[in-house]
Structures are given as structure tokens and as C-alpha cells.
Amino acid sequence: MRIDSATRDQLQEWEKELSAQYQRICQHELSLDITRGKPSAEQLHLSDRLDGILNGDFRAADGTDTRNYGGLEGLVCARELGADILQVPTEEVLAGGNSSLTLMYHAVLTGYLFGFAGSKPWRELQSPKFLCPVPGYDRHFSICEQLGIGMVTVPMTDSGPDMDAVEEQIRNDRDIIGIWCVPKFSNPTGVTYSKETVDRLAQLGQFANPGFRIFWDNAYAIHDLEQQVNLPSIRAATQEHDTADSVLQFASTSKVTHAGAGVAFVSASTANLASLKKQMQAMTIGPDKVNQLRHSRFFAEFTMLREHMQKHAQILKPKFECVLNQLESAFGDSDLGGWEKPKGGYFVSFNTRPGCAAAVVKLAADAGVKLTPAGATFPYGKDPEDRNIRIAPSFPPLEELDTAMSVFVLCVKLASVRQQLEKL
Ligand SMILES: Cc1ncc(COP(=O)(O)O)c(C=O)c1O
Structure with missing residues (x-):
């Protein structure tokens, strides 16, 4: 989908199709959250042995x-x-x-x-x-x-x-x-x-x-x-x-x-x-x-810490791949947004077309998917270009993340098409 070169007729057609898809998703009454970078329960379990590890021996x-x-x-x-x-x-x-x-x-x-x-x-x-x-x-x-x-x-x-x-x-x-x-x-x-x-x-x-x-x-x-x-x-x-x-x-x-x-x-x-x-x-x-x-x-030993982090990576990697694959297949050949491909950490940063981020976050919220508020990655919560959205893949289970990303992708398309129609 390339918006800059699309005619009004084409944009109107896209808007109709995307709106219909969006209405269908809204009927599912989703309640998904990809806001904060929290570890998942599966990740937290990796360290449950901390409980009881001292076994009464409190001396360092x-x-x-x-x-x-x-x-x-x-x-x-x-x-x-x-x-x-x-x-x-x-x-x-x-x-x-x-x-x-x-x-x-x-x-x-x-x-x-x-x-x-x-x-x-x-x-x-x-x-x-x-x-x-x-x-x-x-x-x-x-x-x-x-x-x-x-x-x-x-x-x-x-x-x-x-x-x-x-x-x-x-x-x-x-x-x-x-x-x-x-x-x-x-x-x-x-x-x-x-x-x-x-x-x-x-x-x-x-x-x-x-x-x-x-x-x-x-x-x-x-x-x-x-x-x-x-x-x-x-x-x-x-x-x-x-x-x-x-x-x-x-x-x-x-x-x-x-x-x-x-x-x-x-x-x-x-x-x-x-x-x-x-x-x-x-x-x-x-x-x-x-x-x-x-x-x-x-x-x-420090090597134990490294091994432990590899276990986190095994859990996190499919989630990052899910986000990146969805972004790539939806926007790889488009002018709707850009993103980084991180090799670690907790986030994927997505930039919409200028002026679209708040609309995307609102559309997603109305469809039951909570995203980090637009602007949150800027001082005073104000992104001057209204572009940046932080995606946090770690917390939800993979299937939920996949659904949340499908909604995200749809909202980016819909917000971008509507914005362009308003401009013409
Ligand atoms: C960059 C950065 N610093 C600090 C924190 C919070 O760290 P802590 O739990 O040690 O307070 C986070 C949590 O998301 C973070 O992303």
C-alpha cells in the first residue's frame, strides 16, 4: 500500500475495506495490552528458585x-x-x-x-x-x-x-x-x-x-x-x-x-x-x-547469569519475530511507517506517517488493544510530529501478541488512509 501515489478513488476503496475489517474486529470485544515492557509470567518462572535458595543460611x-x-x-x-x-x-x-x-x-x-x-x-x-x-x-x-x-x-x-x-x-x-x-x-x-x-x-x-x-x-x-x-x-x-x-x-x-x-x-x-x-x-x-x-x-558465576539470559532470549525471540514479521509483511513495501529491528532489549519503536500516532492508538484502544499512549516517548508526553509508538512484545502470550499486532497493523492502515483522504 503506497498512499502518496494513491488516487482519491483508490483511497476511498481502501477506507471502505479497512473500515469493514475494523468493524468486524470491534465485535470480538478484545482486551489485549502491549503497553509496558514487563516480563511475562514464563520469564518470571525462570527465577522462582530464588524463593528458598538461602535455606536458613543468611551469612554472606x-x-x-x-x-x-x-x-x-x-x-x-x-x-x-x-x-x-x-x-x-x-x-x-x-x-x-x-x-x-x-x-x-x-x-x-x-x-x-x-x-x-x-x-x-x-x-x-x-x-x-x-x-x-x-x-x-x-x-x-x-x-x-x-x-x-x-x-x-x-x-x-x-x-x-x-x-x-x-x-x-x-x-x-x-x-x-x-x-x-x-x-x-x-x-x-x-x-x-x-x-x-x-x-x-x-x-x-x-x-x-x-x-x-x-x-x-x-x-x-x-x-x-x-x-x-x-x-x-x-x-x-x-x-x-x-x-x-x-x-x-x-x-x-x-x-x-x-x-x-x-x-x-x-x-x-x-x-x-x-x-x-x-x-x-x-x-x-x-x-x-x-x-x-x-x-x-x-x-x-557470571556464566550462570549469561545462561539465564539465554533462556529469556528463547522466550522473547519468537515474540520479537512475531512483531517484526507482521510489520514487514504489512508495511515492508509501503509508505505507512518505519521501524527498527532491535537485537535485544524490550521494545520495537514504530514511526507512523506524521500526525497519525494518536489516531492509531485511539483506534486500537476502541478495538480493545491497549498501546503505550502516543507521545509517551517524548518529554511532557508531546511528540511534536505525532509519529512514535512504542510496542512492548514481552508480556502477552504469543497468540495474544499476534492478534494485537494484527489489530495494530489494521489501525495504522486505516488511520493513514483516513488522514490522506482528509488532506486531498
Ligand atoms: C531504560 C529503562 N531503565 C529503567 C527501567 C526500570 O528499571 P528498574 O526496574 O531497575 O527500576 C526500565 C524499565 O522498563 C527501562 O526501560
């Missing part, structure tokens, strides 16, 4: 009684797990509670209220702002929005954020104090940053505001669907450019073990970790070390 290898208070930085064995995931030294890792998003929130608060490593608190600047590569992760944007931190968008390319735009913004605005990055299997585009991008990001600390920090949210560090995709080390790059303080790295086991009961990690330079700990120690006496011990027993 270093003798710590994990049931008791203390240990702000987390257990050494849990920090080792975080170090393996992020490929950094254990001393540079703090293992926290179940959510890396919480650690990111704390880190933003630390920068905002107190400043990192002796730099000025962001709240003392006239209009502190984060750079937000778009489309991006809505919860990153919510943190900034809630704290009144401004957001400046920069486009994502197929090798990471548009670095010319990033550098220009930072050179021209001293109030830019952060950038959100999901460097591997980016949410939602699935892109992994190239070596050049990582290297240029590592150099930002040489000319940005001294309080500037890269928020390196490596949520999908080990979530490869097939062979491992290599993400160049931001730590090595910042060391090379003498900007080690400019980056804070995050990860968690949320999409490795039990999404709501995992362990989260932050890795940073000694000075940054000291700033984070100073703020945290007023909030908590320490994290849930019992759960940390469960995780380090479950993954006694």
Missing part, C-alpha cells in the same frame, strides 16, 4: 549477617554481580534495593539539592536542564518533570544521540547539567551506541558545566536476543579523556530475575559515590541484603 561469604541493619553500599557479593553486569570494578559499585529507577531519582536529587563531587547544586542555576534523546524512556522524563528540571530534546540516530546536536547544546548552554542515555538496546528504538558516540559523550565533561552528569542507564546490558552486542565502555572512555566524574551508570536485575524484587546497581567514581552515599545515609540504614544474597547465590 564475608561473614555479614544479612538479616541485620547496615551496609549502605550493599553486600560485596552483590556489588560483584553489578560489576559483572556493568563491566566495572566492584569498588565503584553500590548495590541497592529493587529499582534502578529509584537510584536514578536519588542521583538526580543529589545533583539538584547538593551537587556532585563539590560542584554547585543544580537548583542554584537559573534554569537547569537535561538533554533528552528522543524517542526515549518516559520515566526518565517524569523525574525531570516532577523536579521542575527543563528538558531539551535531541534526536536519536541509529548510532545513539545526534552528537553534533548534543555538543552544540552543551557549548551554548551552561545550564545543561545532564543527559539521559539508554546506551544498549535503547528504550524504545533498540539502538546500541557506537564507539564514536561513546567516545564523544565521554568528552562532554571537558567543556560542560562541572556539575554535568551523563545518566548511563544500562537497563538492557545483558538482554541480547542472539549473539552478544558489544557496547563500548563509557568508563574506559571517560578515563581516557580524564572525565571520570562525568558519568553515573545504572543497571538492575529487574528484567533478569523477578521484576519487582530484584537488585539495582549504580556505578560511579569515588567522588560521585561519596556524594550519593551522603544523601542516602540520611534516608536508609541499608538495602535489603537478604535479597542481595539470594541473587548472588542464584548467580554464583
